[in-house]
Amino acid sequence: xPLTTGIVGLPxxxxxxxxxxxxxxxxxxxxxxxxxIDPNVGVVDVPDERLERLAEIVNPQRVMPTSFQxxxxxxxxxxxxxxxxxxxxxxxxxREVDAIIHVVRCFxxxxxxxxxxxxxxxxxxxxxxxxxxxxxxxxxxxxxxxxHRQKKSGDTQAIKEYTLLTQLRDALAxxxxxxxxxxxxxxxxxxxxxxxLTMKKMLYAANVxxxxxxxxxxxxxxxxxxxxxxxxxxxxxxISAQLEAEIVELEGEExxxxxxxxxxxSSGLDRLVAAAYKLLGLITYFTAGEKExxxxxxxxxTRAPQAAGVIHSDFERGFIRAEVVAYDHLLEAGSMAQARExxxxxxxxxxYVVHDGDVVHFRFNV
Numbered sequence: 001x002p003l004t005t006g007i008v009g010l011p012x013x014x015x016x017x018x019x020x021x022x023x024x025x026x027x028x029x030x031x032x033x034x035x036x037i038d039p040n041v042g043v044v045d046v047p048d049e050r051l052e053r054l055a056e057i058v059n060p061q062r063v064m065p066t067s068f069q070x071x072x073x074x075x076x077x078x079x080x081x082x083x084x085x086x087x088x089x090x091x092x093x094x095r096e097v098d099a100i101i102h103v104v105r106c107f108x109x110x111x112x113x114x115x116x117x118x119x120x121x122x123x124x125x126x127x128x129x130x131x132x133x134x135x136x137x138x139x140x141x142x143x144x145x146x147x148h149r150q151k152k153s154g155d156t157q158a159i160k161e162y163t164l165l166t167q168l169r170d171a172l173a174x175x176x177x178x179x180x181x182x183x184x185x186x187x188x189x190x191x192x193x194x195x196x197l198t199m200k201k202m203l204y205a206a207n208v209x210x211x212x213x214x215x216x217x218x219x220x221x222x223x224x225x226x227x228x229x230x231x232x233x234x235x236x237x238x239i240s241a242q243l244e245a246e247i248v249e250l251e252g253e254e255x256x257x258x259x260x261x262x263x264x265x266s267s268g269l270d271r272l273v274a275a276a277y278k279l280l281g282l283i284t285y286f287t288a289g290e291k292e293x294x295x296x297x298x299x300x301x302t303r304a305p306q307a308a309g310v311i312h313s314d315f316e317r318g319f320i321r322a323e324v325v326a327y328d329h330l331l332e333a334g335s336m337a338q339a340r341e342x343x344x345x346x347x348x349x350x351x352y353v354v355h356d357g358d359v360v361h362f363r364f365n366v
Contacts, residue, residue, distance in 0.1 A: 013105040022244055047267075047269070099279055106238075107119075178198040304353075324352070
């Protein structure tokens, strides 16, 4: 299940530059608004050093990481919810993603224009968020109009949904995102089909100059982003889109040394992926055999049969049991045979909840 995230922000904040760097997809990037009209989609491998360690133990024919999907969505502007700057078209693209990465400009550069003429991260964040709220408000009001006729007939479900959407409409009208409204799981199920933009998880990417990426605390613009994000209960990752363009050209030890020289433990991509996984409650489990060592993404709390279903529906339908060893235990044992001999390999049934780092072999019969 590829994680899908939409990269949004005002024009000329570094969205397409970041997208180019981390996907090497060649999305057009230029210094003028609406350079990106259609959404560019790129799928990248999720970096995970555990895969390489497992490959050293198993020596498979191939190694297959799990994937992460980025969608670069054109720059939104004030009035996007009403169609300004092709806003309605761009907003429809956001509805298709699981989470939103909002790139916020935190660098000064006279050669790169800003749509409002000045660098103001909080204002930029509020502009985008307001457009998402207004788009959702329109969606909710349209749905309320249809439900109004149904509830008059005494339809219990329609009455329930109407009451819930009235609460949401009032919150949105006050500028509050839908995710900020206290909703039960049942409530969320009722409105899921609306695919509200402000129900999606939000991750802010503070885009700084290359020389500032290792010392973001010294950038007052980054502090503004963090303070605003804290009010929203959102996460912030500091990146430099220009720097990522350089990092992506390097491999192995050269890449590690480059990051070390900058005082960085990991690249912006690594940090974005880790933050997005945390945001969406995702974890990784592994399968390891002679043919391949492979990583699989599932939601935290997934039981063994459903985790097997990520590989193939037959695995879930005919699930018998899962043979499981924790990654750390396998590493310590040195081989699957040693792990089995030491009693570290467990047999788990249908109720087993798969954990991050589990190395699993599924037994099934169809």
